[in-house]
Amino acid sequence: MFMNELKAAADQIQATLDTAMGPLGQTPVEQGMRYACTGGKRLRGFLVLETARLHGLDIKTALHPAAAIEALHAYSLVHDDLPCMDDDDLRRGQPTVHVKWDDATAVLVGDALQTLAFELLCHSDNGNADVRMKLVSTLAKASGAQGMVLGQAQDIAAETATDPLGLDEITQLQANKTGALISWSAQAGAILAQADPEPLRQYAQAVGLAFQIADDILDVEGDATKAGKKLQKDADAGKATFVSLMGLDAARTKAAELVDQAVDAVSVYGERAQGLRQIAAFVIERDT
């Protein structure tokens, strides 16, 4: 049932992205943009739609912001997969953009997808100019040099550091690298409704960390075919992860505790938060 909802949301987000990219031509960069925006779980976009619904908004209001966060996420993956970054050949079970085309195309595809994300936030369906402005400024903050990119920079720095990171440092790094976008996604509904985002911020903080711990667990014991990407990368690289620092059992326990915290944080919304409770549970149960 929940998986059906997730799939339905993913389809609507895909359709919104397809429409937005409709005017694009057929250069490798334009083909690469469509390619990079295909597939994926759309968890971030689902959070946008679900928190908008929670505030009684029409889904039409939330589709472009949901598409925007997925375009931004796609940009970060395309650049993260580059040979000079994480050097990944496989993503969502398909060759990465720089493998299918080349590095230059992948740089430009990521660049243009970031731009597309901000363009999507300007769409008139999203509400008045104040709301759209708030979407832009908060996403810029979440994704830039004090958000996601800072986390990526900290991740690169960690690779060459003499001492491996401790638990607090990994938590901080991940709060930036993956947490900031998840947090934006969960708060987007409140921004759209001009409502208090605080319960959603607390929810997202717990879900974001649980998501990353689950990723580290998947990296150790997941099925690479299902995941559609290379696993065991962190262990091979000798990188500190939640699993290497806490052990598998404690990591699992911690992730489950975080899901409980997330569920508590949205109890204020009552029955309407059912979708958010399900996605919190899904985050640590997924196999991709």
Place this chain on the structure above:
Amino acid sequence: MFMNELKAAADQIQATLDTAMGPLGQTPVEQGMRYACTGGKRLRGFLVLETARLHGLDIKTALHPAAAIEALHAYSLVHDDLPCMDDDDLRRGQPTVHVKWDDATAVLVGDALQTLAFELLCHSDNGNADVRMKLVSTLAKASGAQGMVLGQAQDIAAETATDPLGLDEITQLQANKTGALISWSAQAGAILAQADPEPLRQYAQAVGLAFQIADDILDVEGDATKAGKKLQKDADAGKATFVSLMGLDAARTKAAELVDQAVDAVSVYGERAQGLRQIAAFVIERDT
């Protein structure tokens, strides 16, 4: 006199960028962002300030948009200089970001500078939410897959094409690659003032093309020390340019004609367009 004005504008834009990047830390990415935003002629930022002044606006209204276009321009240079793109070691007389740090840092520096550009457009000094929204949506359009990035993609495609580009194709390519940002810069003052941008659009179209022809002339006969970057690159690569297609004399004549057209386009503003006339002339007289 005009050079003093250009220098004074550049200093104010630099100060705005410095303040915006003040909260950043000292990771290589954050250092690289400051580094990439240092120096340069600030022609685009000057156009923003000058067209705002033309509409009677306080300079305070235009400083963040001027800083934004310079941050966006800096991002495009950092990515364009990457080994997988144009592979340039020198920029503004200094080692490029990937030479001073590494490729991964340069990718992230460019990514974060693009984000910073959109963040700067959200600044409350820039006018009401409608104005700021318009700045964001128009800059996204000018810089994305139907503007600057399209031009870069066309440029890459041209390198591997069997037939060299003709004059119409080069003109179209450059209108995207460099023209779109120049056009945005010149129209920014009208957007800020909620005035008709049409005369400025015509001005920018002529100035943008003159700028690129002058660049091609500089590439052939410029002084690499003054230019602060490698020259003769296009000739060495066998790429079609305005000079290779038209010859040096005809290119010079065409650039001068375009400056006349640009000057005509802003005659509607009378004396207040003095700065725009000077910058149009400067574009084809500069030696860097």
